[in-house]
Amino acid sequence: MHLLAIDWIFLLEKLILIVIIISISLGVAMYSTWWERKVAAWIQDRIGPNRAGPLGLLQPLADGLKLFMKEEIFPASSNKILFLLGPCLAMLTAMMTSAVVPWASHLHIAGRDVPLQIADVNIGILYVFGVVSMGVYGVMIGGWASNNKFSLMAAVRGASQIISYELAMGLALIALVLHTGSLSLGVIVEQQAHQGYWNIVLQPLGFLIFFVCALAECNRTPFDLSEAESELNFGYHQEYSSMKLGFYLFAEYVNMFISSVIMATLYFGGYHIPFIHIADPNFAALAGFIFLFAKTAAFITVFMWIRWTVPRFRYDQLMNLGWKGLIPLALINLLITAVVILLHTQH
C-alpha cells in the first residue's frame, strides 16, 4: 500500500492555500474596480462612488449583482462552445499565474514548515510566461467566436499586441535571470533578501521595459486598443453580455493584480522587508505578506494612475514602440548585463 501513502496534511495545506489565494485574488480584483473608479474620479476632480455603503465600498457587489441580472445573450451566428470558452479561458489563465508566486516566507504551525507558495516550481518564471501567453487565447477565441468582424479585428489587434510585447518582456527578464541564475520565484526573493538590495537597483532599465510590457499584457491604457471601450466598439467583447462580459473585465483586474505581484516579486524584493529583521517566523511571514500586498497595491495604483493620464497609442505607434523601441532596448540591456556579469565573474 505504498501508493496510497499520501501526505494528507500536505494535501490539505495546499488546498487551503489555493482557496485562500484564489479568494484573495478575486477579492483584490473586485476592490480594484472600486479603487479604479475612485482613482479615476479623484484625478478628474470628482468624488467617485460613495452611495453604496460607506465610501461606496459595496459598489463592487452592486456591480457584480447587476452583471448577474443582465440577460445572457448568445449571438445567433456565434460558435456557442467557443463563445463560452473565451471568458473562461481569460479567467483561468488570469488565476493560474498565482500558483508560483511566493506570498510570504514559511509559517511554523504545529512543528510543520508551511511554505506560503502553492508550488515552488524551479521554472517559475517560465511557467508564468507560458500561462500569460495562453491569455491570448481568451482574447482571440472571444473575438473569433462572436462572428463579428469588429470583434475579430479587435481580437487580432489584441493578440498581435500581446505577442509582440511578450518578446520584449522575455528579453528584459532574461537579463534578470542572468543575475539571479534561477528561474524559481522563491529563490529570487530569497536572493534579494540575502543580498540586501532589490533587483531594481541592478536592472532599472529592465524593470522599465518589464513594466511597460506588463501594461500591454494586461491591456491597460495606453495599450488598451484591443478593448478601446470609448471608440472601437468595445473591442473583442462587443458581443458579450452578463457575467461573460463580467469575466472578461474581471480577468483584466486579476491580471493586473498578478502582474503587480510578479513585478514586486522580481524587482522589489517580494515579501522581503528591508532593514527589519523579525525573529518569530509566523509573525515575519505575516508581516512579509502584508508588505508584499502594500507593494502590489502601489503598483496597481500606478497602473490606474497611468490609465487616467495617458491617451491610447495608435496601432502603428504601438508596434513601433514594441518592435523598434522596447526590443532593441531590451537586447542592449541584456548585452550590458551579460558583459558586466562576465567581467564580474572573471575578477
Place this chain on the structure above:
Amino acid sequence: MQSLTNRSKPVERKPMTWVERIYIWNIFKGMLITGKHFLKKKPTIQYPEEKRTFSPVFRGVQVLNRDEEGRERCTACGLCAVACPAEAITMEAAERKPGEENLYREEKYAARYEINMLRCIFCGLCEEACPKDAIYLSETFAPANYQRKGFIYGKNELLIPDPKTQAQELAKARGQL
C-alpha cells in the same frame, strides 16, 4: 498672410527631440499633473445632503401670500393668469360669506387656485402683475414627482402658513429657524 487677430501663433513643426520621442519624461510630467488633481479638494456638492443656496433674486416656486392678520390676499382678479405667458395659472373666484372676514382680506377670494408647475417657466410675470401683493416667487424649486398631477399645485401647496396660528411654520419656511 496677414493674421486677423494678434493672438494667432505659428504652428511648431520641429521634429520631436529624443527625449520627447521616448515618451517617458512626458508621461511622467502628465502623471504629475494628474497627481495634483488627485489630491485636490473636490468641488462636488453632494446634492440631497448638501444644497447650494440660491441667490436672493432666484425665481422659484410661487407662494400665495397672507397679510399680517393671516388673511389671504388674493382676490381672484385673474391678472396673474392673464399675464402668464405659459398659461399655467387657473383659478375660480368665490364671494366671501359673513363670518369669513378673518380668512379673506376682501369680499372676493380664490376658491381654487392652481399653478401647473410643468407649464410654469418661472418668469415672475405673475408676481409683477399682481395688484394685491398676493403672489410671490420663492427661493425653492418644485421637487420631483412620480405623476403629472403631482405637479399641479393647489392652494394647499401654495399658501404660506398663517402668521398668527402657524408662526413657527412660517418662520421655518422663511428659513429663519
